[in-house]
Amino acid sequence: MxxxxxxxxxxxxxxxxxxxxxxxxxxxxxxxxxxNVSLDIAVTGETGAGKSSFINAFRGEENAATGVRETTTEPTPYQHPKLPNVKLWDLPGIGSPNFKAKTYVKKMDFKKYDFFLIISATRFKENDLMLAEEIQKAKKKFYFIRSKIDIDIRAEEEKKTFNREETLSEIREDCQRNLKDLGNPPVFLISSRNLSEFDFEELVSTLTSELPEHKQFALLQSAPxxxxxxxxxxxxxxxxxxxxxxxxxxxxxxxxxxxxxxxxxxxxxxxxxxxxxxxxxxxxxxxxxxxxxxxxxxxxxxxxxxxxxxxxxxxxxxxxxxxxxxxxxxxxxxxxxxxxxxxxxxxxxxxxxxxxxxxxxxxxxxxxxxxxx
Ligand SMILES: Nc1nc2c(ncn2[C@@H]2O[C@H](COP(=O)(O)OP(=O)(O)OP(=O)(O)O)[C@@H](O)[C@H]2O)c(=O)[nH]1
Ligand SMILES: [Mg+2]
Known part of the structure; x- marks a missing residue:
């Protein structure tokens, strides 16, 4: 006793x-x-930006169709294969002809997401900024992802003057220039072909540090x-x-x-x-x-x-x-x-x-x- x-x-x-x-x-x-904690991650951006590819890479499964023309106008949830309470939501881009900013926010039901990932394969455009502002109004957080970095690197590699770090800084700065009005949010450079490269881990660390404690468990467990x-x-x-x-x-x-x-x-x-x-x-x-x-x-x-x-x-x-x-x-x-x-x-x-x-x-x-x- x-x-x-x-x-x-x-x-x-x-x-x-x-x-x-x-x-x-x-x-x-x-x-x-x-x-048991649930996590709902909204992934948005223009058609072809790489939303589906990112969702697949994060989940380690190939369920979200990639490389196809926009087919859905509804948010589509993709469950994490091992953590059913973690969902990545594929949100159609705000720029598609079927959507206008105001109706978009309403239709996408912004309240239900823990945070937003805004993806662009080039520079962030007006639509991306407009979206960020709407997300801010809904008191939610957003993070910018510049996708397909492997393609940029491959193209630059062929040049004699290639310097990987410089190329990455240039891409980052170029993206940030367009986001100045939002107070210089960070931009995460990512290749969905290989999340081990570039800024994916940085993104996970940032998300983890900014999420409430109970949500951190869900994110860290689900991250590849x-x-x-x-x-x-x-x-x-x-x-x-x-x-x-x-x-x-x-x-x-x-x-x-x-x-x-x-x-x-x-x-x-x-x-x-x-x-x-x-x-x-x-x-x-x-x-x-x-x-x-x-x-x-x-x-x-x-x-x-x-x-x-x-x-x-x-x-x-x-x-x-x-x-x-x-x-x-x-x-x-x-x-x-x-x-x-x-x-x-x-x-x-x-x-x-x-x-x-x-x-x-x-x-x-x-x-x-x-x-x-
Ligand atoms: N090399 C490379 N290709 C990528 C990457 N991400 C996406 N792609 C390719 O880019 C094309 C478009 O990617 P998707 O993931 O389908 O883009 P999306 O944003 O879901 O497009 P919609 O569903 O039309 O809105 C596909 O052919 C992908 O294979 C990447 O990180 N690297
Ligand atoms: Mg898609």
Whole structure:
């Protein structure tokens, strides 16, 4: 009992709250945010600017038709393949003949989006500025994306005087000149052919820092793993909520019952790991896509860490059976007590930390093999 009390104290301390009840409430809130928060990203810009291509690249799926003439006049939502609560909305450009600015705002229902991405493949034009002003009036944030940078770079590369950094600065400055009236907002240079290049990560960092905390979880989880730096951001995010997952995993949530099967507490732990697994793009489908993208077939057959195998199987079986429970036990720092069925807060936390670190290492290995360090 004494150790149970000190264990509860440890949980309270980890939460930064004053009582166990408050700690548990905050833990529930954090985990709800991690698992359930929705995010609605509006993507707009002229026909052909690259909206659909960006949406596809962000989601890692090719559902939005690209290179076709404008076909829809309604906002079209594209769900994130792993996070159903995250949607990217393809908004037809304001400049198309079917739309006029005033009706546009109304028709597009600006209220429902968390922020807007305004895309242009050239300079930002009057329509883009008009749109930004309307977004501002609706008290929403907007971010400018200059797309198809790979095409600009390729064209410049052929010149003798080519200097990559200079070319990029020129594009940026050229875009910014047209946005002066809006108070010089930043312009993010992006190639949807390869989000690992140019300013995509900068864009994600900026969005993350400007979103409310609970929305940050959704954005960071849904953002594609474009480099080790991006992976590390995700790892940090999960680390921050380990204490909450540990509290909710049981253990000390109730007075521990000797003999209670450890499997009873695995649901939260498993869904935490499964989240990390998908967010780090370690699932077979993501590995396959990555291997195609970087043209390295060997990525598909990387030898997997045992935890990863367990997760791959568990995600097929939904919630794994006792094999998963046993496997999780092997991750518990002091496995001895597990036999007695008493899983303490600090043990659960240790287990979550170990599992996260296994998955993070796996992610780093994949990125190294893919040449995306
Ligand atoms: N090289 C390169 N091509 C791109 C990029 N983004 C888009 N494209 C190409 O540009 C064309 C138009 O892109 P879309 O994504 O269809 O443009 P959109 O804004 O959705 O166009 P609408 O649906 O007509 O409004 C397509 O042929 C894309 O393949 C990019 O970053 N790099
Ligand atoms: Mg499109």
């Amino acid at each position: 004494a150790s149970h009390i000190s264990d509860a104290n440890e949980a309270i301390q980890a939460s930064g709250e004053s009582t166990f009840e408050k700690a548990k409430k905050k833990a529930q809130e954090q985990i709800d945010h991690l698992f 793993v474009t480099s080790v730096a991006m992976l590390e951001e995700k790892v940090v995010m999960f680390k921050k909520v380990i204490w909450a997952a540990a509290i909710l995993s049981g253990g000390i949530a109730a007075v521990p019952v000797p003999g209670l099967s450890f499997a009873c507490d695995t649901a939260m732990v498993m869904s935490f790991f499964t989240r990390c697994y998908h967010t780090f793009s370690l699932d077979d489908r993501s590995l396959e896509k990555l291997s195609e993208r970087v043209n390295k077939p060997e990525l598909k057959s990387l030898k997997k860490a045992p935890l990863l195998k367990e997760l791959a199987e568990a995600s097929v079986l939904r919630m794994g059976g006792s094999a998963v429970g046993e496997f999780l036990c092997s991750l518990v720092p002091v496995a001895g007590n597990v036999a007695a069925g008493v899983i303490s807060f600090s043990m659960t936390r240790g287990l979550l930390e170990n599992g996260l670190s296994v998955l993070a290492d796996e992610g780093r290995k994949v990125l190294r093999e893919a040449g995306l360090e």
